[in-house]
Amino acid sequence: MTEEKKVVIKRLESAKVLGKFMADYYYELDNASKTGEKKVAWCTSVGPAEILRAMGFLVYFPETHSAMLGSSRMATDLIPKANAIGYSPDICSYLTADIGAYLEKVSPLAKVFKGIEGPPKPDVLVFNTNQCRDVQDWFAFYAKEYNVPIIGVHSFVGVQDVTEAHVKSVAKQMEEMIPTLEEVSGTKFDIDRLREAVALSRECSDLWKEVLDTAAAVPSPITFFDGTTLMGAAVVGRGTQKANDAYRVLLKELKERIERKEGALENERFRLYWEGMPVWGRLSAHAKLFASLDACVLASTYCNSWIFSALDPKDPFTSMARAYTELFIVRADAPKEKYIRDMIEFFKVDGIIYHDAKTCPNNSNCRYGMPQRLEKETGVPYLTINGDLNDLRLISDEQTKTNVEAFIEQLEERKAK
Amino acid sequence: MNQDKLFVGTDVGASRTKVAVIDTARKLVGYAVRKSGTNFTATADACLKEALEMAGAGKERIAGAISTGYGRKNVSYAQQTRTEIGCHAKGCFLYFPMAITIIDIGGQDNKIIKLDENGQRTSFKMNRKCAAGTGAFLEEMSPRLDIPLEDMDGLARKSKDMVKLGSFCTVFSATEVLENIRNGKKVEDIVKGLFYSVIRRIIEMDSFTENVVMTGGVVEHNRYLVTMMEELIGRKILVPEHPQLTGAIGAALYALEADAVYRDA
Numbered sequence A: 001m002t003e004e005k006k007v008v009i010k011r012l013e014s015a016k017v018l019g020k021f022m023a024d025y026y027y028e029l030d031n032a033s034k035t036g037e038k039k040v041a042w043c044t045s046v047g048p049a050e051i052l053r054a055m056g057f058l059v060y061f062p063e064t065h066s067a068m069l070g071s072s073r074m075a076t077d078l079i080p081k082a083n084a085i086g087y088s089p090d091i092c093s094y095l096t097a098d099i100g101a102y103l104e105k106v107s108p109l110a111k112v113f114k115g116i117e118g119p120p121k122p123d124v125l126v127f128n129t130n131q132c133r134d135v136q137d138w139f140a141f142y143a144k145e146y147n148v149p150i151i152g153v154h155s156f157v158g159v160q161d162v163t164e165a166h167v168k169s170v171a172k173q174m175e176e177m178i179p180t181l182e183e184v185s186g187t188k189f190d191i192d193r194l195r196e197a198v199a200l201s202r203e204c205s206d207l208w209k210e211v212l213d214t215a216a217a218v219p220s221p222i223t224f225f226d227g228t229t230l231m232g233a234a235v236v237g238r239g240t241q242k243a244n245d246a247y248r249v250l251l252k253e254l255k256e257r258i259e260r261k262e263g264a265l266e267n268e269r270f271r272l273y274w275e276g277m278p279v280w281g282r283l284s285a286h287a288k289l290f291a292s293l294d295a296c297v298l299a300s301t302y303c304n305s306w307i308f309s310a311l312d313p314k315d316p317f318t319s320m321a322r323a324y325t326e327l328f329i330v331r332a333d334a335p336k337e338k339y340i341r342d343m344i345e346f347f348k349v350d351g352i353i354y355h356d357a358k359t360c361p362n363n364s365n366c367r368y369g370m371p372q373r374l375e376k377e378t379g380v381p382y383l384t385i386n387g388d389l390n391d392l393r394l395i396s397d398e399q400t401k402t403n404v405e406a407f408i409e410q411l412e413e414r415k416a417k
Numbered sequence B: 001m002n003q004d005k006l007f008v009g010t011d012v013g014a015s016r017t018k019v020a021v022i023d024t025a026r027k028l029v030g031y032a033v034r035k036s037g038t039n040f041t042a043t044a045d046a047c048l049k050e051a052l053e054m055a056g057a058g059k060e061r062i063a064g065a066i067s068t069g070y071g072r073k074n075v076s077y078a079q080q081t082r083t084e085i086g087c088h089a090k091g092c093f094l095y096f097p098m099a100i101t102i103i104d105i106g107g108q109d110n111k112i113i114k115l116d117e118n119g120q121r122t123s124f125k126m127n128r129k130c131a132a133g134t135g136a137f138l139e140e141m142s143p144r145l146d147i148p149l150e151d152m153d154g155l156a157r158k159s160k161d162m163v164k165l166g167s168f169c170t171v172f173s174a175t176e177v178l179e180n181i182r183n184g185k186k187v188e189d190i191v192k193g194l195f196y197s198v199i200r201r202i203i204e205m206d207s208f209t210e211n212v213v214m215t216g217g218v219v220e221h222n223r224y225l226v227t228m229m230e231e232l233i234g235r236k237i238l239v240p241e242h243p244q245l246t247g248a249i250g251a252a253l254y255a256l257e258a259d260a261v262y263r264d265a
């Protein structure tokens, strides 16, 4: 009988530092929620977090909670609870899992962090529809439940070139959030504090970019699967000094790996790019599947989405507006394709995996002919796998496995020629 | 070259297990097909025994064995596994050495595989989560219409006024079928409608290149599907002699290629 190859996934030492960062972050939020010492704002993952920090809020991001619901595989049982009250199984399974968890009064935070029962209570909910409309509906549910204000930025979608008009509109909307935030926080807005937060955020973004760029080394010292957990601090901690300190430690370790020519995999034969969201409940299974085939999934659009190089403390509102509109997810297919072409080249990619996530069309870029066009232009082959970020009912492990193995066979044949 | 050597390919599909035995000249000398059942290992063993009997050979002549398919890890005598995508491609290219698009209709899934003129795979696709368009769809419908699976092909050929079924979904299609029965439609017209919907689901999966090959158990037993597909795409379709065996034959070919003695000869 043929044996399955046993694979050991190498851990990065500094993952502990980032783990500690996340723990501190949740305890601080929990404390604020319980004592009322600080106000808590809920924010979408690519929302205007810097403004919230500048006004003294602790910022909580429900999407990371949802990702935890996914990776702890709690989501699949909770999604139906939200379905039952009218949130369709076809919409964002971050939303449905999170609302399901709220209805059932359960949270992965309670399992991981002793003493924390669940997410911190919000004082205000702040969204940006730059990523999707679902976030607005998601937050609207909580605004009602907690009886707190909900404000947000209504962004553009399918943006070809980011123009002054886009930037102005978004910047204006951001400024208009200030009075509500002042009222909730009881703090007067101070532009210098915003500059500080934007500067820290930019630094975080630069460090995170440097971390991800190390994957250009051959062999790559880091995988996409590492990145999905290491990026926590870039999502929830941008605009804080602590996040930046944690990334410096990580960066050092990655650079040491590069110097030693030590790869994230024992044997890197193929270099792959991941387009789309992770399948949170299969993170380690997928990491092992690819590693067993000596295929290093080393870069992704997803992890790179928390890079905001336009942020500029000199011009905080405008630069935030630009940074949060320039993002991949906000753009039309032509700029998206250019982005991926650049990534293919920079990371020396042999193949692309598109994850068609059933409940997130916004992060599934294989639905309008992009894979076919890019393959034609670059000659880099692709594979689409059908799945979902959180809803494991939408996944066929066997089919994924066969598809991935067959794709690697295809790459092998190409290399052999 | 050792003429006595034999190579075995075993394709353990979700529905059927197929074993092919080839000699060093790549000739199919024995084969067997059985229901995969619940004990894949035992089924594969039984198939091997049967195929070797057909070849008039003993186990000692086996110089290599590779397994493929859904249950590929459960074959006790295989030294290696390959995916069914690779094996179907290899099996088809043996019979049609040219640039081809392969449509394989299996019990649980469909595959579309494209090869260039060197037999190198340029792309492949498997159907998505639903059974629509696969053998499972026809299996689901046969009891509803109260007609045995093996009668479907003959019935579909008789149809003069095909019923069109609109839905993607197997369950919705079943409802449509019931509605048509209620409306007094002829069973052969409904069956042809089912065949048509299988073909539609496949056409939706990918574009086809000039030369199209059809394989798989569903094609083996329902050749009328090929005729219908030819009508729909407006050109002749190639079908190997044993369309159900291409995966197993491909696996056997991989085993032959992996054989060092053969390679050095």
Ligand code: SF4
Pocket: A063, A092, A093, A094, A095, A131, A132, A133, A134, A135, A359, A360, A361, A362, A363, A389
């Ligand atoms: S981008 Fe996708 S996963 Fe994220 S909140 Fe929107 S729909 Fe959900």
